[in-house]
Amino acid sequence: MNLTDAKSPGAPTRVLLVDDHELIRHGLATAFSLDPQTEVVAQAGSVTEAMEAFADHAPAVVVTDLQLPDGTGLDIVRAIRRDFPDTGLVVLTMHSGDEQIFAAMEAGASAFVGKDAPSTEVVKAAKHAAVSPRTFLCASLSAAMIRRMSGETNRLTDREHEVLVLLADGLGATQIASTLFMSESTAKSHITRIYQKLGATNRAQALVTAMRSGLLSSMGPSGY
Numbered sequence: 001m002n003l004t005d006a007k008s009p010g011a012p013t014r015v016l017l018v019d020d021h022e023l024i025r026h027g028l029a030t031a032f033s034l035d036p037q038t039e040v041v042a043q044a045g046s047v048t049e050a051m052e053a054f055a056d057h058a059p060a061v062v063v064t065d066l067q068l069p070d071g072t073g074l075d076i077v078r079a080i081r082r083d084f085p086d087t088g089l090v091v092l093t094m095h096s097g098d099e100q101i102f103a104a105m106e107a108g109a110s111a112f113v114g115k116d117a118p119s120t121e122v123v124k125a126a127k128h129a130a131v132s133p134r135t136f137l138c139a140s141l142s143a144a145m146i147r148r149m150s151g152e153t154n155r156l157t158d159r160e161h162e163v164l165v166l167l168a169d170g171l172g173a174t175q176i177a178s179t180l181f182m183s184e185s186t187a188k189s190h191i192t193r194i195y196q197k198l199g200a201t202n203r204a205q206a207l208v209t210a211m212r213s214g215l216l217s218s219m220g221p222s223g224y
Contacts, residue, residue: 016050016054054080
């Protein structure tokens with residue numbers, strides 16, 4: 001791959017957008033089109049498509065969703081950062097908990113932006129990433145660092161971890177309640193708190209986050 005044109009002086013910053021929702025990609029593309037200093041050169045809806053587009057178009061910046069059909073945005077970040085240290089990498093997600101922030105930073109992302117942020121913030125993050133690809137821009141990083149240093153992160157209790165393991169084994173709330181000798185409503189409350197602490201909205205997202213952060217060392221045979 002030749003990245004010479006990706007950062008030519010005076011040329012617009014070349015951007016690759018990765019999200020499995022077409023409407024979101026188009027909305028972001030529109031936002032970038034309003035900034036003469038940026039140009040969307042390709043779009044992708046999966047990890048595989050993103051890596052192919054990156055090889056074909058040599059963008060200066062990749063803006064990727066965290067959750068993708070065949071993996072995560074962090075898979076893209078790690079793969080590109082390993083071989084192309086000067087590429088800007090922006091992670092865009094609706095799940096912006098502390099675990100996701102630190103995972104993105106540790107993977108080598110240049111910026112982390114929540115999907116609830118204005119589209120102008122995404123464009124700003126991409127432009128930052130093009131100039132300073134090895135720094136990490138995140139509006140919530142300072143607060144997350146304070147929570148981590150003070151031990152106030154949303155860690156799972158021992159009981160919540162037991163419930164998490166059973167979720168990984170494919171059990172539902174009723175089965176978990178029976179296994180752990182608790183009411184079904186209590187089991188559902190534990191599941192809700194686990195999702196909140198992991199910044200997830202469903203079982204699959206919770207298990208992906210738990211695996212990535214080391215809360216689950218292996219996935220049960222039922223998977224998710």
